[in-house]
Amino acid sequence: MSATEAAAAQEDARLQQHMDRDREDLADGERGPAEVAEWERITQLLVTAGGVYDPDTDAVVQDELAADRRAAEVEQQRLQEQQQLAARADELAARMRVGRLDRTVETRPGDETACELLVHRGDYHPVVDGWLAQALADRSGHYADPAARVDAVGSLPVAVRAPAALLAALARTGAPAGDGELEFTGRLAQADPEAIDALAAWLDRVLAPAELAEAGEGARGERGRPGGGLLGGGDGLRTPA
Structure with a gap:
């Protein structure tokens, strides 16, 4: 995964989290914030280190x-x-x-x-x-x-x-x-x-x-x-x- 792909996935996660706020059963869920935080971490990792993301080296x-x-x-x-x-x-x-x-x-x-x-x-x-x-x-x-x-x-x-x-x-x-x-x-x-x-x-x-x-x-x-x-x-x- 490239830095561009990671940034796009991060935006998708943020959008999904925003949409979930309108659903009572998901509004207080931990999954959305956790996914956004993880994509932010991966994006920052790629910006700092460059190259392509590989979970084997994370x-x-x-x-x-x-x-x-x-x-x-x-x-x-x-x-x-x-x-x-x-x-x-x-x-x-x-x-x-x-x-x-x-x-x-x-x-x-x-x-x-x-x-x-x-x-x-x-x-x-x-x-x-x-x-x-x-x-x-x-x-x-x-x-x-x-x-x-x-x-x-x-x-x-x-x-x-x-x-x-x-x-x-x-x-x-x-x-x-x-x-x-x-x-x-x-x-x-x-x-x-x-x-x-x-x-x-x-x-x-x-x-x-x-x-x-x-x-x-x-x-x-x-x-x-x-x-x-x-x-x-x-x-x-x-x-x-």
Whole structure:
């Protein structure tokens, strides 16, 4: 496009904007002023730089196209994450229905959100709470990461946190327990989660290794001992009620 053609297009845009003022549905529209402003910009660009207008060399146009591409990439990533989340929720629901959601299924980042999706779809069962609680207590799957455990303790419902705390404390007794043997922790947590959390704290205290008590480490708190509680590592955090 030449400078002359751009100037003519600018005048056409101004004329159209003037005509639109007589139409109630277009009088306050943003399209007319935007078109006039853009043609003014292009005309000025050609007057300043000379030559023929080429959108491939127009920095403003290229920036807008780049922004559109980035927005499309973000949207595509969002859709992919939604599809992955739905697929994971379907997998967990399928395993739950056939009784195969146990310790052999490791948790992954995002499983908490997948479980929320199951609740939203009306396809949730307390067995999922038990699976998450056991993984949190065992520090297995993505809960092996201390940061993931901190996030979980701050975001998971009490129906998961309370039995996880009790399972972690019971594990310190050294008594072996197979899948399903400690399912009563979930039922107790449903009945009185605060009492279960208090019981877990008490077990943590009385089961503390003697050598830590002799070294004075017992003063670090009920949940602040390495290897104790849900979080471990001496961070002293408690599961919120």
